[in-house]
Amino acid sequence: MGYKNNKTGYRDGLLESRAIVKKGDYALLPHDGLVNNVVPGFENCRISILASPRLGASFSDFICEFLPGAKNTLGFGGEGIETFIYVIEGELIVSDGKDSDTLTSGGYAYYPVNEKMYFENASDQMTEAFLYQRQYDPLEGHQAHRVIGNRSEIEPIHYEGMEDVLLWDLLPTDDLGFDMNMHILSFEPGGSHGYIETHYQEHGAYLLSGTGVYNLDNQWVPVEKGDYIFMGPYVPQACYASGRGEPLSYVYSKDANRNPGV
Ligand code: UGY
Numbered sequence: 560m561g562y563k564n565n566k567t568g569y570r571d572g573l574l575e576s577r578a579i580v581k582k583g584d585y586a587l588l589p590h591d592g593l594v595n596n597v598v599p600g601f602e603n604c605r606i607s608i609l610a611s612p613r614l615g616a617s618f619s620d621f622i623c624e625f626l627p628g629a630k631n632t633l634g635f636g637g638e639g640i641e642t643f644i645y646v647i648e649g650e651l652i653v654s655d656g657k658d659s660d661t662l663t664s665g666g667y668a669y670y671p672v673n674e675k676m677y678f679e680n681a682s683d684q685m686t687e688a689f690l691y692q693r694q695y696d697p698l699e700g701h702q703a704h705r706v707i708g709n710r711s712e713i714e715p716i717h718y719e720g721m722e723d724v725l726l727w728d729l730l731p732t733d734d735l736g737f738d739m740n741m742h743i744l745s746f747e748p749g750g751s752h753g754y755i756e757t758h759y760q761e762h763g764a765y766l767l768s769g770t771g772v773y774n775l776d777n778q779w780v781p782v783e784k785g786d787y788i789f790m791g792p793y794v795p796q797a798c799y800a801s802g803r804g805e806p807l808s809y810v811y812s813k814d815a816n817r818n819p820g821v
Pocket residue numbers: 744756762796797813
């Protein structure tokens with residue numbers, strides 16, 4: 560059920576959901592519970608707000624379907640804000656108002672603080688994309704810069720030495736100008752984390768494919784493609800991939816390169 564698969568209205572059985580919301584700690588937002596929001600600037604789009612400060616996140620995430628002719632001429636991001644977009648499927652023109660890049664499936668763009676992103680879907684098909692925005696945390700003597708890329712151009716690494724778990728780092732990992740990174744983790748069926756992580760950083764993860772079980776604060780919950788997971792600071796986390804053939808993979812953000820302060 561839900562707007563993402565156009566199954567709304569009367570249903571035969573009981574209302575039920577896999578959603579879990581523990582504000583500030585973690586949340587699982589299954590795809591069938593997402594609702595279509597209005598976000599100023601996004602025209603001809605079906606957009607759903609995922610994590611936000613209201614959930615306890617230091618960032619906001621969105622999943623957006625840009626219908627043919629969709630655009631954003633108001634701009635996404637801007638003063639004090641850094642932005643990121645990952646195209647899951649379709650084609651999207653991303654620009655700063657002058658220079659533009661056409662992103663296709665697996666394509667992404669990071670714009671540093673104060674640079675607005677503008678969008679246009681000039682194709683005749685729907686484009687689905689995952690978006691992120693966050694207040695940039697500056698560090699004296701260092702600056703982030705614009706990054707345009709595609710997952711297919713990056714050689715993934717075996718995550719912590721495991722053959723069946725691959726990691727793509729979408730942004731530079733050796734530049735302190737970046738206060739966050741975006742990654743893709745992909746687990747073949749049967750693959751898993753090597754341990755249950757507990758760490759300072761937050762994540763917002765959108766599941767691109769597969770099925771599995773995710774450990775959130777030591778509860779194992781089933782997850783699948785199209786679900787969204789928010790993991791707040793220190794929340795215990797790990798997953799096992801299940802299913803047949805298709806890896807469990809997700810694109811996710813992680814704050815980085817800053818002193819937590821006292
Ligand atoms: O980068 C990470 O912390 C990642 N391994 N976390 C996660 O997948 N939940």
